[in-house]
Amino acid sequence: MEKAALRKLTSLCVICGVAGIALLGIMEFRDGKREWKHFQIEYKELLLKKISRDRNPAFYERVLGMKPEIKQIVIDDWGAVDRCVSCHLGIDDPLFADTKQPFRTHPRPELLKFHPVEKYGCTICHGGQDLSTTYQGAAHKTIAHWPVPMVEKGLIQSRCGLCHKDFAAIGADKLVKGREIYKEMHCAGCHVINRQGGAVGPELSAFADKDPGAFSYAALEGNHSKQNWVVEHFKNPQKVTSGSPMHLPALNEYQIECLSSYVLSLSQRDFPRQYVPKLRPDFEPPKMDVVVPEAELSNPDDDVK
Ligand code: HEC
Ligand code: HEC
Ligand code: HEC
Ligand code: HEC
Structure with missing residues (x-):
């Protein structure tokens, strides 16, 4: 009797354990698919090629230690949390002037000088969904009834x-x-x-x-x-x-x-x-x-x- 109960308990534990591991695996898999993470990994590789370990070892080490993380600019004054910079990582870095999107330097760097990114963010000029971290799903596509979807180039x-x-x-x-x-x-x-x-x-x-x-x-x-x-x-x-x-x-x-x-x-x-x-x-x-x-x-x- 006791033995049977113990066996039942053991198998229950095993089932729970396997299910837990599977769940973790699925989460890990879905997480790995987050576009912004891939962009950040690619950005890090690109940046490491552009900077020199000898000239600035401390900075190089810091870049080497970078982990993917959601980057955002919070502008309390109008309640925006702009996550565009989670992907547009080189936006105010002249080193990225010729790099492909979403890493390229802003085409109007003087504008970012007058309107510093940390004070203005991006959506005040570009529209788009501030909190979104996907290309297709939200930030760049026009979504019906969103107050200001990404502003068309000709209307900026x-x-x-x-x-x-x-x-x-x-x-x-x-x-x-x-x-x-x-x-x-x-x-x-x-x-x-x-x-x-x-x-x-x-x-x-x-x-x-x-x-x-x-x-x-x-x-x-x-x-x-x-x-x-x-x-x-x-x-x-x-x-x-x-x-x-x-x-x-x-x-x-x-x-x-x-x-x-x-x-x-x-x-x-x-x-x-x-x-x-x-x-x-x-x-x-x-x-x-x-x-x-x-x-x-x-x-x-x-x-x-
Ligand atoms: C998931 C990553 C990601 C996020 C988040 C993101 N972008 Fe982009 N963005 C891209 C990529 C990739 C391109 C290049 C697309 C291409 O060239 O086809 C791009 C291109 C652009 C362009 C050029 C025109 C266009 O639509 O192709 C603008 C402007 C732009 N992004 C603004 C923004 C703004 C503003 C936000 C925040 C609301 C934002 N992006 C958030 C990845 C992102
Ligand atoms: C949220 C408000 C805001 C938005 C949106 C905005 N600006 Fe500005 N802009 C400012 C402020 C504030 C200054 C600083 C001017 C000052 O100190 O008098 C400024 C300065 C400038 C300057 C420097 C020259 C000057 O008159 O001082 C230029 C050029 C400029 N903006 C162009 C633009 C353009 C082009 C856009 C649209 C793509 C734009 N701004 C959108 C608030 C804004
Ligand atoms: C002061 C307003 C202003 C701010 C703030 C601003 N931009 Fe821009 N952005 C512009 C203007 C104006 C253009 C030029 C559009 C054109 O020439 O048609 C532009 C162009 C771009 C382009 C190239 C578009 C293309 O079609 O190739 C990208 C990408 C971009 N901005 C991303 C950003 C991101 C990301 C941020 C925030 C970090 C940001 N911008 C902040 C005004 C702004
Ligand atoms: C003869 C009168 C008349 C003239 C002239 C006129 N409009 Fe209108 N406009 C209207 C009326 C009435 C509406 C509402 C019906 C509609 O949606 O077309 C309207 C709607 C609009 C709207 C949408 C407003 C809203 O809140 O829905 C805009 C924007 C607009 N007009 C801009 C213009 C511009 C710019 C011009 C000049 C090129 C112009 N209108 C000339 C009568 C006029």
């Missing part, structure tokens, strides 16, 4: 406008041009920006802050992101919002990028002082032409102020 200036109101001072040519087109096409006849304009269409002063869930994607070609909605809507407002009274001439790709960048830059977000660029003392926010829509639309050449 929209993000500069969140903080910079003097577009010309930072060379944001698309924002300058977008604002010009806005004026030329008399968009202000129907839209209000900063209390200037007519109220036929929605106010645009905080268009960048508008929730992506507030748009209808039913008639949209391509991915269901707010960025794509804006681009497609400028191509053909009636196709995206059936019956829209917003009629536009056919615009070319550049004009669409400029207008989209511009409206996606219009934000009322408050940043802490250290993130607000100083303006030249003589800077004046440009005026929109405040006009009665009907008069303006029927008489577009009048330069009414």
Whole structure:
């Protein structure tokens, strides 16, 4: 009797042990598949080839001892935890200027000098899912209703406008041009920006802050992101919002990028002082032409102020 119980207990222990080992194995296997780990191992190998043991033995030893770990930049000021640098490991290291992605040095190193990585992170300019540590699953793919998915290359200036109101001072040519087109096409006849304009269409002063869930994607070609909605809507407002009274001439790709960048830059977000660029003392926010829509639309050449 006792012997039988003991045998039962022993086999139970063995089963538990085997199951435990198997579970550990599975975890280890899944862990090993984490993309960021592979990138970090590769990065370490690349870095070791670029530095010299003789010239800086202490640094070399430190690199040699590097273990894969999630790297992140925490920005309390807007609640971001950017893990992009878990893969983009050489982003502010000039040694990686010619290396393949995701290790390559940032193409605009001067921007990272003005906006240090540890203070700004990446998503404030690029969008994307801050916490994500996968390429496919999250960071680079547009995900429906994510507030700001990875910003398309042609629209990245929209993000500069969140903080910079003097577009010309930072060379944001698309924002300058977008604002010009806005004026030329008399968009202000129907839209209000900063209390200037007519109220036929929605106010645009905080268009960048508008929730992506507030748009209808039913008639949209391509991915269901707010960025794509804006681009497609400028191509053909009636196709995206059936019956829209917003009629536009056919615009070319550049004009669409400029207008989209511009409206996606219009934000009322408050940043802490250290993130607000100083303006030249003589800077004046440009005026929109405040006009009665009907008069303006029927008489577009009048330069009414
Ligand atoms: C799992 C690793 C990984 C993470 C995490 C990651 N990236 Fe990348 N990223 C890559 C790789 C790999 C490429 C190169 C892809 C290619 O060339 O096809 C890339 C390319 C890019 C590019 C170039 C354009 C493109 O999409 O190919 C940008 C911009 C970029 N990443 C920004 C970011 C930002 C911002 C984050 C954080 C939200 C981020 N990445 C997080 C691996 C990563
Ligand atoms: C101040 C805004 C800003 C910040 C902060 C910033 N970037 Fe960029 N990034 C840009 C701009 C602007 C470009 C140039 C895009 C272009 O030329 O089309 C760029 C380009 C890139 C590219 C090359 C894109 C391509 O298509 O080849 C990568 C990769 C990239 N950034 C990754 C990052 C990562 C990772 C971080 C955070 C460590 C970061 N950036 C932080 C503004 C920023
Ligand atoms: C989160 C806010 C923020 C964002 C987003 C941002 N910047 Fe800045 N930027 C700043 C601040 C703050 C400074 C420092 C300026 C100062 O001290 O007056 C600065 C400085 C600069 C400078 C140095 C010249 C100057 O005017 O002082 C340039 C150029 C610049 N930014 C370009 C850009 C570009 C291009 C983008 C978009 C890709 C961008 N910034 C996005 C906040 C931001
Ligand atoms: C005749 C009036 C009229 C003119 C002119 C006009 N719009 Fe509109 N716009 C509207 C109306 C109405 C809507 C809402 C219906 C829709 O989604 O198309 C709208 C929607 C929008 C939206 C989406 C706003 C949101 O919150 O959903 C943007 C962005 C926009 N317009 C930008 C522009 C720009 C830029 C121009 C100039 C190139 C312009 N509009 C010209 C009437 C107009």
